[in-house]
Amino acid sequence: MGEFIKVEINFSRCTGIKGCGGCVRVCPVNIFVENGSNPAVILENEDECTLCNLCVGACVHDAITIRRLYEE
Ligand code: SF4
Ligand code: SF4
Known part of the structure; x- marks a missing residue:
């Protein structure tokens, strides 16, 4: 029971770490990491998300x- 947070990257839009990487730089609780040339979400950290929206703002x-x- 309770609330949980889901952080998702749409890889058909993401231009990758080299061209951007904004999400990895701005997240204060390190939910995004570099995974080769792409960012990835550390699933076990999703609950640390503070809903600050810095990543959403950084992602042009x-x-x-x-x-x-x-969930019930
Ligand atoms: S909303 Fe804030 S805390 Fe959550 S993933 Fe984005 S930057 Fe990190
Ligand atoms: S900020 Fe957006 S475009 Fe840039 S690496 Fe992250 S998900 Fe991809």
Whole structure:
């Protein structure tokens, strides 16, 4: 029961670490890491997300979605 957060990267929009990497730089709780040439979400850290939206603001390609979900 409770609330959880899902952080998703749309890889058809993301231009990768070399061309951008904004999400990895701005997240204050290190939810994004470099995974070769792409960013990746550390799934076990998703719950640390503070919903600050810094990553969404940094992502000029509109590739990041933060969702607040509820489970019963
Ligand atoms: S909303 Fe904030 S805390 Fe959550 S993943 Fe984005 S930058 Fe990190
Ligand atoms: S900020 Fe957006 S475009 Fe840039 S690396 Fe992260 S997900 Fe990709």
